[in-house]
Amino acid sequence: MFRYVFLILSITLVCSINAQTTKNTISGLVTDYGQPKANVNISIKGTMEGIQTDAQGKYSINANPGDVLVFSYVGMKTIEIIVEDVTSTLNIAMVPKIEELDEVVVQQKKRENQEQLVLDYGSNKNIIRTAYGYLDTENAGYAVNVIDGSELNPAAIDIISALQAKLPGTRVVDFGSGSQTGGGATGKGILIRGGGSVNNPKPAIFEVDGTIFTSAPDFLIIDNIDRVAVLPGLAAVVRYGNIAAGGVIIINTKGNNIIREPGTNKAYDQAKLRNNVFDERSVQSYVEREPPKYIRDMEAAKTLTKAEAIYGNQKKLYGSSPYFYLESADYFKEKWNSAGKDRAILKEMNVKYADNPVALKALAYTLEETDQLQEALAVYIDIFKMRPRYAQSYRDLANMYTLTENYTKALGLYARYQTSRRLDTVTGFLQGIDAIIRTESDNLMAVKATTLGGAEVQAKTGDYAGIRILIEWNNSEAEFDLQFVNPEHQYSIWSHTLESNEALIMDEKTKGYSSEQFLIDRSLPGRWRINLKYYGNKSYEPTSFKATVYYDYGTPAQRRVIKVFDFSELNVNRELFSIVNP
Helix, strand or coil, X not given: CHHHHHHHHCCCCCCCCCXXXXXXXXXXXXXXXXXXXXXXXXXXXXXXXXXXXXXXXXXXXXXXXXXXXXXXXXXXXXXXXXXXXXXXXXCEEECECCCCCCCCCCXXXXXXXXXXXXXXXXXXXXXXXXXXXXXXXXXXXXXXEEEEHHHCCCCCCCXXXXXXXXXCCXXXXXXXXXXXXXXXXXXXXXXECCCECXXXXXXXXXXXXXXXXXXXXXCCCHHHEEEEEXXXXXXXXXXXXXXXXXXXXEEEECCCCCCEXXXXXXXXXCCCCCCCECCHHHXXXXXXXXXXXXXXXXXXXCCHHHHHHHHHHHHXXXXXXHHHHHHHHHHHHHHHCCHHHHHHHHHHHHHHCCCXXXXXXXXXXXXXXXXXXXXXXXXXXXXXXXXXXXXXXXXXXXXXXXXXXXXXXXXXXXXXXXXXXCHHHCCCCCCHXXXXXXXXXXXXXXXXXXXXCCCCCCCHXXXXXXXXXXXXXXXXXXXXXXXXXXXXCEEEEEEECCCCCHHHHHHHHHHCCCEEEEEECCCCCEEEEEEEEXXXXXXXXXXXXXXXXXXXXXXXXXXXXXXXEEECCCCCEEEEEEEEEC
């Protein structure tokens, strides 16, 4: 064990001598709505190498780990996949390409009611609040000039000066103490082209958050203006009457026209699901799935000896899949409470798949779940040696050192990764594996400060206080949706598919990670349900998922629960687990 630890500590991110250089033979099936797709172009990005699928949609191509395979076909969305060390099968489902038109397309736009306009105000800069209701300037039926408040010069001496450079076809006049021409206006005013008549031009009136002024509102602070809309004379008269014959300059100030999320000071989140009431019929229990044939055969055994004999025979048929060993070990543990047999099976798997990091990761998940931490540590060390460039390797090994109470080594690995990525200089918002490593390293320094030789400190993870959920998967090609159902039976979905989250998956492949963290804070207590709909991993093997639930995260009382799931059935929303948020 010590020689492995010494080896790990000598490896750095710049180390590349262990990188696999042998080309992978990658094959698979390309489909379009489930049907084989012929003549799909498959090329290695940046090279002239390429092939096409045959009449049955099949292909085979050689590529190096790190190469990008490009799948393209006229009228279909181009798909790019980064080749990894274990990539051998890629079954690709093509989807139609939807492009934005360069030309202006004239179409009838659905008119929104006032309630919807109120809700949309915070996210749509073309909506203006008037004394007669909210107006969608894009759907007004006449030209309306809209100016974002950020475009106004905050150093202008008054509102007229700030608007002057932003209103084409207007001119500024000074009405002094008032005149017939000015329609009662005093001071400076703005004449909009077409306002009034040639002989009797009228200045525009002003409206500020629903209040009408015949004179310029010089009391306004430019920085407080959210948006400005200019209504021409004819359109203004229809809404405001003859007082607006010279047009209306409508000003909305910041914060006074946006509907807030209930109980918060945040603008109404229009992107949030509002019709997201959870339907119990949409989810199936994970345990409802039928076990594979080899498990059903073993379950028929009346004695442990007979079950072991059936296992030996089934291994000749199914031993080429790592999941045969994982499910068999689980069977012996649950049915016969035979720790010796299930551990022996897991050791068999470790030897058989010693050069397969995806299979080893599934094994490590099971070892963690069954609290075989030293065995899991040894597996993660082997994975690190095979994948020294993967960010996930650093996180997994550091996490295992934490679990085995070797906090100094854990902190060293976290620090090495953060220094290599220069995360120690980043103070802003992090995502993906960078956020996970920052969260866990901060948590380690806070919770184990005394053990690490420092004084007790306030946890930097205070923002994470509550329940932290870390979802990991062993196959980076896995596509799925995670559904979180809150105690009020409303749900939100985090989608991990190429179609909906291509940038995220590219980031995962580039940095080498397959995990995501989620926080359930204490603002909504009660029972939460976490469900998963699995879409496949472009191969014929299942995907292993590990869910780690941390309670009281960031405090000395924090504890964890690990749950492992293997998914092969597609397009079924299954309940993983539920938690109670205190």
